[in-house]
Amino acid sequence: MKPLKLLFVFLFLPLIVFADNQPWQVFKSTHFLIFYKSAKESQLNELALRAEDYYNKITDDLGFNRFNFWTWDNRAKIYLFDNQQEYMKATGVPHWTAGQAQVNSKLIQTFITAKGFLDNVLPHEMAHIIFREMVGFNxxxxxxxxxxxxxxxxxxxxxxxxxxxxxxxxxxxxxxxxxxxxxxxxxxxxxxxxxxxxxxxxxxxxxxxxxxxxxxxxxxxxxxxxxxxxxxxxxxxxxxxxxxxxxxxxxxxxxx
Ligand SMILES: [Zn+2]
Structure with a gap:
């Protein structure tokens, strides 16, 4: 039993460490930088498309006349964690949140399997940021x-x-x-x-x-x-x- 156990530890430990340290990759659209680890390209494309749509719609709904567009270095950042555990560990937010926005830094954090992410979480978190841009951060x-x-x-x-x-x-x-x-x-x-x-x-x-x-x-x-x-x-x-x-x-x- 012992050698088997040793083998198990030896084989799986490096994999776990690798998964934790896997570097973030970046997917870019006009107004967003999407950071991800294991998300598929089709998921990233759809996310970028929906985010760009919401960017225009929410700005219009709030009647916000922009002078600082979210372009180039001013793009909003979306961190797409692989799962809820990693997301909660990194953000420290309660279990009932499926996404979180840090409005001052235009940062949205969520995870791939977050329920209703594209329909609800994304526009919800973007609205937080755009509303604050409109009414003032402080x-x-x-x-x-x-x-x-x-x-x-x-x-x-x-x-x-x-x-x-x-x-x-x-x-x-x-x-x-x-x-x-x-x-x-x-x-x-x-x-x-x-x-x-x-x-x-x-x-x-x-x-x-x-x-x-x-x-x-x-x-x-x-x-x-x-x-x-x-x-x-x-x-x-x-x-x-x-x-x-x-x-x-x-x-x-x-x-x-
Ligand atoms: Zn909220």
Whole structure:
């Protein structure tokens, strides 16, 4: 048994070390540098194509007039890890995240088998970056729900059900806007709490875009950028009297 065991260790150890140290390779498109290890060329081509489409669409949706294009040295970086374990080890993010963006450095990290990566994770993370480019990286007036709501609204296939949210509101079992505005990612632990947070965030943004239109939402983003205050931006752009009035109107929209 012993020699066999030794052989096993000898044969497999170098392979494991090699897999861990495998160098990143780079795939380039106009606005993106995609770093990968084992992804197939067809996967990289499709990723680049979708990323380029989202780049134009999200910029347009937010009414962002660019002066700094993501070209040459300014390209966004996408790190495509081979699997979830490597991704979590490198980023230290919770298990329920399928992707993560570092907005300041235009860096997106995800893994090949991330569920809904091309349809949801990619536009979600790109929206985080483009929204911050629009409203300002050091803007203290942006609560987490708005950031996540804007990002979730760009997802191509989301599974939020209005009726479920309506039930939660009827039962008084939802997170009110005041609490929602104070929430931080680290405080979200239970899966249903995470789900409710994202459902409400998405729904609040959808309410603004669908009921009042895209042009108003663009103006709202501009007011957020200039005033650096959520309530001021809401009052200036829409006819809400304040946060409580915004919350009441949103609840009526969900319950009707
Ligand atoms: Zn997000």
């Amino acid at each position: 803007n203290p007036g942006i609560p987490l729900w708005l950031e996540e709501g804007v990002a979730s609204y760009q997802e191509q296939k989301n599974y939020f059900v209005k009726a479920n949210l309506a039930n939660k509101i009827k039962q008084g079992n939802f997170i009110n806007l005041d609490s929602l505005s104070k929430l931080e990612v680290a405080s979200l632990k239970a899966d249903d709490e995470v789900g409710l947070f994202y459902a409400e965030s998405y729904s609040l943004v959808k309410y603004l875009v669908v009921v009042f239109g895209k042009d108003k939402f663009v103006l709202f983003c501009q007011n957020l950028r200039d005033r650096k205050n959520l309530t001021r931006a809401l009052v200036l752009t829409y006819s809400f009297k304040g946060l409580a009035d915004f919350e009441d109107s949103w609840k009526k929209y969900i319950l009707k």
